[in-house]
Amino acid sequence: MKMKKKVILAYSGGLDTTTIIPWLRENYDYEVIAVCIDVGQGSETEGLEERALESGASKLYIDDVTDIFVNDYVIPTMKAGAVYENKYLLGTSIARPLIAERLVHYALKEGAEAICHGATGKGNDQVRFELTITALAPHLKIIAPWRIWDIKSREDAIEYCIMHDIKLNMNKDTSYSRDKNLWHLSHEGLELENPAIEPNHKKILQMCNTLEEAPDESEYVSIDFEEGIPVAVNGMKMDGTSILRTLNSIGGKHGIGVIDLIENRVVGMKSRGIYETPGGTILYKAHQELEHLCFDKETYSFKQIVATKFSELVYNGQWFTPLREALSAFVDETQQIITGTVRFKLYKGNLVLAGIESPFSLYNEEISSFSTGELYNHKDAEGFIKLFGLPMKVRALMKEKNNMLYEEVEE
Template structure:
């Protein structure tokens, strides 16, 4: 009986090429697995393509709801943004995809998992860390780190040599990764950071600002313990709500960033990212936290969010620290329940009102008018004590004739 390998399969040129390569070099039975995380991928004909290329079978696993509820929303609640810009669209999906690959490897009794990530990219790290964390006995095969194929043209020639019919052209295109949360674009002229991207040619989820409507639109989002549950008063499951926000956000050109990021493997890369619905959700969630979290909790959560974003980006989802951090985040989210209203207009998200039963904003205290809960005279003693370390230091400098040196300069 032949040994088995599970192949992360998309039906594109790379994974189509990998099937005959695995059979030729390892004599494996190749079982293709396509994990659907809401990428909208056309699956008609995918099974035929996999079998024609030499796979023994194809699994298509729709895990979109799991992706949204167990990966996207925990990351949203954490407020994790990598390098202050990237909403981690590709990064969030990789641990789930790898976890499902492990599931099918165990189900089929396979000895290895194969992926088509390149040797320069982040995904090889994300896939392999997850596989190692969940099934360390499994062998991992990464053809791009092994084979002699160096280009798209080489891959096409290899398929032709193995009598595999292709519906792909030799002309190049952007390297794209799509799921329900986002769409990324890399490659071609984007590799030159001096070039302004042509959004009219690149964008697929979002309108360009020039093509966005000239009229604004108001939306309202309801949250319960940090999770969005309703749009414009209509309760929805997470997947449906995100699809709706992608549509309205994309219409108004919201959530497009141009980012030069630091990859895990040490180099910088440039990408254009579209995250219309996610950008709106992050903004709404942040506004509720401003309203409902106390100062110290909010401050520490910002520190935790940075670390959380780095762990997600690095593929460290299945780690004790990430799990512990999510437990901390969940505790903070018990008061993040409320409603946020926005005005959307040509890439802008303008706050138009916010409310929560857990609001820490007290108008009587915050008002410039004197209220019963705040005595202006109390500020004098507070300032005196708050500034005591400064006064002590100044007295020391005065004693040593150093007090006014900085001022004289």
């Protein structure tokens, strides 16, 4: 008996991937092997096996790579200070290369000829998944149903599932496109597609309290870093995953890390989404404050350039590239002195710096104080200013010679 060819499906159990299973069987006659990569999405993995098998998959793998996600993707991106377009902490973007890498692993393990994903033809994820698959296993076929099937909307997908007697845990009024992992939760679609509409946070948010629901009392939290890596919260040593879970709880309680973002997608269009990143926002801010304390001016300035480029590479799905690896090497070199403790006061969405210290601090009170210290002679500033302003003086002399100096207009 001839064996059916196999396809690996990136499976979340959501509307898109639930719809894809019967569609693949109907249109390709594949054996569909569903693979859920667990990057900390929590209860979303519950009941997935039953749902996948009922939808027509032959089996389901659930691969928990949460620790790898935090240690090898989240923390390196945080150390780089990568923030896409000055707002987005790259929650979905960071996870995609790891998910795609694991899909390749299972495709090779099962002898599958193809990998299928549920990303739309308008989105970023199709780029991220396919670039990674190409970088790691270029021989594998890639199937992207949203680019070729007749289904045009989430409403159509719901109708397709109803026609195929597939049970759904959603309806047309609550079918936001969501992506969740331990780092963040994103919300897109429905009324959010109109930027003029104020989002109903009470209906949307799941990781964070609304500002109205946040406690009326502030709370202090401290984070310890060693060489740029968070190692403790409130003095308690923890691994990276436990730190993020702890800060998600604390930050979410106080409504930290909710943004309303209109971003420029890889494919050229803009999109609007609500993003919740409570623990990540605290970590980014704490790490940034330590860098302000410990970096010299030139290093800090150049690292901002690196951070911008790093964010673009992650956003664009270019994790497995020589440039990203080289930038990570630069970041790791700079992080050797990013050790210390940062303390914040949290209150209704606000992170207020409440103290910072490091053995590698470049802040020298004897030099910086308004009181005169032995290490700084005020008279030295005169010569510095003359030399620093010499190009301006030379230009002014030239303009004076040519009668080009500014003349104040008389009223």
